[in-house]
Amino acid sequence: MTTTAPLLKINHLQKKFGKFEALKDIDFAIYPGEVFGFIGPNGAGKSTTIRVLLGILKASGGSATIFGQDVWQDSVAIHQRLAYVPGDVYLWPNLSGGEIIDLFLKMNGERHSAKTDALIKKFELDPRKKARTYSKGNRQKVALIAAFSTDADFYIFDEPTSGLDPLNEQTFQDEVLVLKQQGKSVLLSSHILSEVEKMCDRIGIIREGTLVETGTLAEMRHLTRTTIDVQTQQATPELATLPGVHGLTAKHGENHVNLAVDADQLTAVMQYLTAHQLVTLTSTPPTLEDLFMRYYAQPNDARTVDGK
């Protein structure tokens, strides 16, 4: 009942397929009432992690628990309080969307409610069509409606909006915020960084089967660089040699440059720049995209540059 006990706890999780190590070392926790963003490039092991959490795959090493129960041994008990939407939704072709939604609800011991109808309306799904005729987005809606109308404690979304139009994406985000307000926990795996940025309390970045970073976005921002676009009256020849300055490029106009600065060197660089009399200055905080690129593009120095 204490808020500090994690709802989901993963300890050094490993999964091998023959010789291939899909998951090398996954280690994170999700706490009640938290929306956790799970990001990483294709093939990094996001979906494999989720499938281990669902008891579809058996872990080769380490442990994972949800609600304090083992994900493999007690999967049925866990699933009673869990809802899941996969990235690729496959539905039985000769059942209608409405039938499938009800079926999923019943398999969790729930039933079709007014909320279900409201969600069908909100997502603008035609429930009478056979699943065979649904597009990818519509199949995702079926799974989303079933998940959102389930009264669960923990929701897992694996790239749930990849086929949705912007309006439905907005509906999805609204619904997740409602869950958050109700104190439910969410694991959201996504490639759409704006979505993660907007909704997630904490983020975990996975790369080649290893969780390389976890933390709040603010914490992570702290570890990265601010982009500065600046024009000064005097020339700034020493700028390139200052510590913490990266990617210095000359722009159109006199003494007009663009550069990136490490967070811990920001004060020193700003002092240098103001000393050369500013004309204009715009600074852009690092976006998740920058972070993302940073972790993905440079596999080896990602940790060292952080100053850790």
Next chain:
Amino acid sequence: MTQLFKRTGLLIGLNLKRDRKKLLIWILVLAGLFASIAAKFDGIYGTQSAIDTIVKTLKTPAMVSLFGAFTAKAPYNTAKIFATEMVVFMAIVMVIMNIMLAVGTTRGDEDDGLLELVRAHAVGRLAPLLAGIVELTGVNLVIGVLFGLGLQVAKMPGADTTGNWLVAVGLAALGWFFGMLTLALAQLADNASGATMLSYAIFGIMYIARMSTDVSNPDLTWWVPFGWIEKMSVYQRNDWLPVGCFLLLGLVFLGLAAILNSRRDLGAGWLATRQGRQQASPWLRGPGSLLWRQSRGVLLAWVIGNVALGASYGSIFNTIGDLAKSNPMIKKLLGASALAAANRVIVKNFIAILAIVIVVVALIPAVQLMLKLVSDENKGYLHQVYATATSRWAVWASYTGWALVSGLGVFLAGLVGMYVTGRTMMTQPIQWITYWHVFLAYAPAMLLMIAVTSWLASWVPKWRYLAWAWVCYGFFSLYLGSLIDLPKWAKQLTPLGWVNKVPMKAIDWPTNWWLLGLTVLVLAIASIGYRRRDLAQ
């Protein structure tokens, strides 16, 4: 015009690469089976007395219903026996192969969304269809040539080169014709399983029609395309007309397929899918009812199909069980009641042979349902089911349970069909208890085969298709086994071979009990395996 067929060659290469294992297995098994049986025939039907005996058997209505009208004229020889015994059986196998390949190459690809990707490239509108046509033509051609070479090498007494090639080309032409027919039917249905069902329904109707015309009036068999294969007078007049008819009608269906294909949208069919329900019905609530909801149409079709098959067999009981018809003296010799008893023995003997057909037909939907456990997993349908509070055991038990029940149900339906028409046709009908004994005799063997299929699906899903090989072997070893003198151990490679010849003989209860015990054991092991393994990615 060339735009329509652009890059057909590339697609053919792709299809062959994808299907190479399947094609190779079909070609090797079919050609090997055909050639080895032909080579063995001289040993089985080498002497004139053996030939005379089998001719008498083949002339009985029971055998005519299974193998076609006996049209060979004296002097009888080994080759003529071969042509009568083998043609219909091989034709059935050729039809099954062509339906599978034709559906796979058209609707199969379309259902998987592959065709959409292909068509998005600079590929002609009709190129995928043409690639399918070429693939089917090639396979049938290769099999035909191998059949011909096999017969040439086997050198059966009485065989001549023209006859050898006529049988070979005739079977290939029949196969090709059914391939083209399936391509046309595949344009009508809007999904692969619908196309398969439609094709088998038409094949089933043709098979039953040819059976009843063969028994009543063989001339009428000309009205049934499948029956043309019996009309070639092989090793006698060597009539090529049926081959021409197959090719001609095949071309008509080819054209029809092309026209229908070019006029319809991708993914659509001429028979459209209806709208579904707004909400699920109250009893759709778990994996068991879900499986029923998905497969009820197919299962119902199998039940009706087997009832029809059993009924059509039953409808000829009267003709078969009439000794007096072939020998009027016999009635005076035996007296009316003894004659009726003798007639009933003949019919019971016939039922014992037919039971195997009915059992194998019932095994097809059962094995299909069982293997659906793996294919639904591979297609990703089951992942979401497992994310709900549904246990592995519940899913495994649903699929296995339905497979067992549907196998038994379809089997029973066939026997009921036989009983009902047999009852109306015969003056002194066979009682239901006889059919019930047939059911009790074969049910344990059948259950064991389904249990082993469940074990394959649970422990070694990659090897699940062995189940089909096993069923096919069971059919082959028991349908043809006694005619080609298959040794006892070879028949006992499937549990069906352990069953006594019920209703001629009594039910062998000890065998039944250990088959049932083994079934339970195999099922227990299967359920453990399914609980422990990873699901497909």
